[in-house]
Amino acid sequence: MRLSLKTKVAVFITLIIVAISIISTFLFTTAHSRSKEKGRVVRGTALSYALSNAAEEGLIYENLDLLKKASYIIKAPDVTVAQVYSNIWEALDSYPLDKLKEPPHPAAVAHFKNSSEPLYVKSRDGYDFYSPVFFRASEDAAPAIIGFGRIILSSADIDKEIKEIIAMNIMASAVITLFAIIAINMLIGRLVIKPVLSLHRAAAQFKDGIMPDILPQLHIDEIGELSLEFNRMSHAIKDRSDKLIESEKRIKSLFDRVEHAIFGLDKDGNIIEVNDKFKELFGSAKTFCSLMMSAKKGNECLLRFVKGKVVHAEENLMGKHGEELTALLSIYPEFDDKGNIDGFDGYLIDITEKKRMEERLIRAQKMEAVGTLAGGMAHDFNNLLTAILGYAEIILSMTKEGDPFHKPATIIHDAAKRGADFGKKILLISRKEKMEIKSIDINDIVKNSLELLQRSMPKNIEVIANLKEGIPHTKADASQLQQVIINLAVNARDAMPDGGKLLIETSSVGLENGAASNMRMDKGSFIKLSVSDTGTGIDRLTQRKIFDPFFTTKEVGKGTGLGLYIVHSIISNHGGYINLYSEPLKGTQFNIYLPVTKDTDTEEEPGDTQDIRGSGMLLVIDDEADVRELCRDMLEPLGYTVLLAESGHAGINIFRQMQDKISLVIMDMIMPKMGGAEVFQALKTIKADVKVLLCSGYSQNGFAGIDKLLKRGAIASIQKPFSRHAIASAIKKALSE
Numbered sequence: 001m002r003l004s005l006k007t008k009v010a011v012f013i014t015l016i017i018v019a020i021s022i023i024s025t026f027l028f029t030t031a032h033s034r035s036k037e038k039g040r041v042v043r044g045t046a047l048s049y050a051l052s053n054a055a056e057e058g059l060i061y062e063n064l065d066l067l068k069k070a071s072y073i074i075k076a077p078d079v080t081v082a083q084v085y086s087n088i089w090e091a092l093d094s095y096p097l098d099k100l101k102e103p104p105h106p107a108a109v110a111h112f113k114n115s116s117e118p119l120y121v122k123s124r125d126g127y128d129f130y131s132p133v134f135f136r137a138s139e140d141a142a143p144a145i146i147g148f149g150r151i152i153l154s155s156a157d158i159d160k161e162i163k164e165i166i167a168m169n170i171m172a173s174a175v176i177t178l179f180a181i182i183a184i185n186m187l188i189g190r191l192v193i194k195p196v197l198s199l200h201r202a203a204a205q206f207k208d209g210i211m212p213d214i215l216p217q218l219h220i221d222e223i224g225e226l227s228l229e230f231n232r233m234s235h236a237i238k239d240r241s242d243k244l245i246e247s248e249k250r251i252k253s254l255f256d257r258v259e260h261a262i263f264g265l266d267k268d269g270n271i272i273e274v275n276d277k278f279k280e281l282f283g284s285a286k287t288f289c290s291l292m293m294s295a296k297k298g299n300e301c302l303l304r305f306v307k308g309k310v311v312h313a314e315e316n317l318m319g320k321h322g323e324e325l326t327a328l329l330s331i332y333p334e335f336d337d338k339g340n341i342d343g344f345d346g347y348l349i350d351i352t353e354k355k356r357m358e359e360r361l362i363r364a365q366k367m368e369a370v371g372t373l374a375g376g377m378a379h380d381f382n383n384l385l386t387a388i389l390g391y392a393e394i395i396l397s398m399t400k401e402g403d404p405f406h407k408p409a410t411i412i413h414d415a416a417k418r419g420a421d422f423g424k425k426i427l428l429i430s431r432k433e434k435m436e437i438k439s440i441d442i443n444d445i446v447k448n449s450l451e452l453l454q455r456s457m458p459k460n461i462e463v464i465a466n467l468k469e470g471i472p473h474t475k476a477d478a479s480q481l482q483q484v485i486i487n488l489a490v491n492a493r494d495a496m497p498d499g500g501k502l503l504i505e506t507s508s509v510g511l512e513n514g515a516a517s518n519m520r521m522d523k524g525s526f527i528k529l530s531v532s533d534t535g536t537g538i539d540r541l542t543q544r545k546i547f548d549p550f551f552t553t554k555e556v557g558k559g560t561g562l563g564l565y566i567v568h569s570i571i572s573n574h575g576g577y578i579n580l581y582s583e584p585l586k587g588t589q590f591n592i593y594l595p596v597t598k599d600t601d602t603e604e605e606p607g608d609t610q611d612i613r614g615s616g617m618l619l620v621i622d623d624e625a626d627v628r629e630l631c632r633d634m635l636e637p638l639g640y641t642v643l644l645a646e647s648g649h650a651g652i653n654i655f656r657q658m659q660d661k662i663s664l665v666i667m668d669m670i671m672p673k674m675g676g677a678e679v680f681q682a683l684k685t686i687k688a689d690v691k692v693l694l695c696s697g698y699s700q701n702g703f704a705g706i707d708k709l710l711k712r713g714a715i716a717s718i719q720k721p722f723s724r725h726a727i728a729s730a731i732k733k734a735l736s737e
Contacts, residue, residue: 283320460499495535
């Protein structure tokens with residue numbers, strides 16, 4: 001049965017008052033009994049002492065009527081027994097006489113063996129008092145015990161008096177208790193119960209979300225202060241609740257707006273809570289393990305994070321459209337009180353684009369390494385071609401068509417020129433070749449390329465051009481862009497052995513185009529060149545390596561792995577960007593983005609044919625003997641005196657001796673022991689206004705430091721391999737300055 005607060009308080013107060021009444025009655029009667037007992041002890045001790053004094057003379061003179069002098073004692077109503085014992089506890093006299101043989105209390109016998117102090121023993125019938133009888137032979141002699149006096153006082157009158165007091169006390173306590181119960185319950189009901197019940201009702205309303213009415217402060221006491229504090233508390237809680245709701249809204253908003261994909265899982269790996277970013281990446285996925293690219297059953301994909309205590313890992317996940325995403329995954333297991341897994345919390349960061357940028361960086365580093373190697377090879381190759389091309393040109397100048405050596409010399413000359421073009425392509429890969437940049441129409445480049453492609457495309461491949469008219473111009477090297485189109489078309493051809501369609505498109509796009517979003521923002525709009533095929537397609541793994549140098553999927557002898565590498569290098573050198581989209585068995589599309597230019601170039605009118613003859617002493621410093629001899633054989637017939645030096649040190653020594661006669665120094669940039677920069681500085685030290693024509697297998701933009709020397713005073717530079725007309729023109733121009 002459920003009791004009300006008022007009933008509980010009434011019962012509690014009643015019990016307290018009754019307990020207080022019982023305790024007070026007990027304490028009072030106990031105190032009264034002790035007071036009576038103390039009086040009885042004092043009286044009994046005094047009577048036993050008086051009896052001992054009265055029996056002293058009889059014991060001394062052996063008068064056995066010992067109680068004669070103590071008649072006033074034995075006549076007392078509360079004295080039930082009076083006895084006199086010898087010092088060996090032999091009864092000598094007694095009142096009443098029939099009590100003569102009653103032995104003393106054992107406690108008394110034991111007490112007086114070691115003490116002479118009076119003693120009383122409380123028994124069931126009364127109080128038993130003993131007092132020793134002393135005899136002093138002289139005033140100086142020590143008293144000796146010659147007997148004992150015994151008085152037994154009855155306790156019946158005390159017990160009767162105590163019972164009467166208890167009865168009266170109980171009656172009074174009952175009346176007072178009843179009155180106190182009624183009065184205190186009424187007072188507490190008014191001052192405590194009623195306000196508390198009011199607070200209870202207000203708290204019940206507050207629990208149900210209803211703001212309670214302000215409770216009146218009826219009394220300036222603790223209950224009144226409690227009511228006031230309750231009002232303050234309810235308003236404070238309401239304010240905090242409102243703030244908490246607002247804070248939860250902000251946290252929920254932040255939870256949904258944060259760029260990290262946050263999720264919560266149960267112990268089986270089922271997704272129970274996600275933010276908007278997670279939905280954006282993975283849609284309405286039900287289980288986390290279903291997102292993992294590697295197939296896992298149940299929550300096995302999560303258990304390894306717990307077993308290995310790994311909370312951070314890079315994982316490949318499947319996006320909501322089936323695309324592969326790379327994410328940095330962090331998972332934290334939640335444990336219950338028993339240490340069992342209760343669920344998982346975590347977040348992931350989409351680093352797909354970052355990984356792609358890292359792959360591009362690695363590819364760029366590979367390209368740089370290959371470019372460095374290719375540049376060195378091209379330099380040496382150009383040195384060889386210089387001699388071949390130069391001497392073929394000399395033979396051609398010494399013969400005419402029909403002569404026996406004219407045709408071989410022509411073949412050698414043409415082959416050397418093709419080799420020189422090939423060397424330029426190698427330098428292009430290494431970014432050491434200066435491009436012939438001018439404003440071009442990409443549609444014209446595509447049309448010229450199609451004319452070349454028509455002869456190399458099988459009849460089962462349909463070539464389609466979809467060129468947008470009025471497309472803006474771009475700054476580019478026309479021959480290099482043509483090389484890009486041809487390389488992509490050849491790759492498309494090889495991907496369609498059974499025939500298909502090759503589509504080449506041009507258009508103009510802006511920064512809103514997603515594929516070009518990683519280019520510099522100052523580029524403005526772009527020209528888009530797309531080359532698509534319906535061939536075998538490229539899988540994801542191959543796509544990651546497709547622009548790497550020497551990477552090829554073709555059979556040995558059918559591909560060098562440099563085609564797409566060269567394409568990537570050319571587009572990067574032009575400040576553009578290339579990407580691809582491909583699916584196996586569906587085809588491939590390469591998209592190229594080149595920045596638009598508003599400038600237009602005008603063709604320069606060719607100048608008159610220049611007289612290349614001249615005079616003066618020339619010093620040729622080159623470590624290649626064939627190049628040195630070629631320069632002398634080319635230039636001496638034109639009127640020059642040519643001195644040769646096989647090294648930097650030899651050249652410096654010759655120049656120091658003949659500095660006043662030497663008109664121009666032709667110096668190679670790459671030489672062993674002492675390079676071109678050191679030789680140039682030494683020559684400038686010997687003669688500040690020395691004229692130096694730089695010569696190298698690299699272009700002016702190469703890594704041979706040509707630009708730096710031109711800024712420090714070199715007259716000009718010429719690239720190997722060179723023709724007699726080219727070097728003679730450069731010398732004549734240098735001498736005229």
